Amino acid sequence: MQDHVPAEIATMCTDEDELTNLIDLVYDYYEANGLLEIDMDDLEEDDVDFEDLMAYVRRMLRKDKGATLAPEAVEPLLRAYLDYEATLE
Numbered sequence: 001m002q003d004h005v006p007a008e009i010a011t012m013c014t015d016e017d018e019l020t021n022l023i024d025l026v027y028d029y030y031e032a033n034g035l036l037e038i039d040m041d042d043l044e045e046d047d048v049d050f051e052d053l054m055a056y057v058r059r060m061l062r063k064d065k066g067a068t069l070a071p072e073a074v075e076p077l078l079r080a081y082l083d084y085e086a087t088l089e
Contacts, residue, residue, distance in 0.1 A: 004080040005073075012070045013077060022069060022077055025057045032056075054078055 001019060002010040013019060030036050058074055061067045
């Protein structure tokens, strides 16, 4: 993810644990919104509401007293992660 964001953002997020935490929050969001469910009758992809996902991640990071990820890094890192996910399909 760090290779796919602007350099100033990449330098803000050198802690691998913070990146893992961000990815965990994405999957928590997916689970809470039923996006991990497989419905064989409806094979169309569920689109992620990016703004809602970003708001969720920022809210959870604010609650996490140990989180050190800068708020301005959240959006570009999320976009980079979702771009990566899209390559897996």
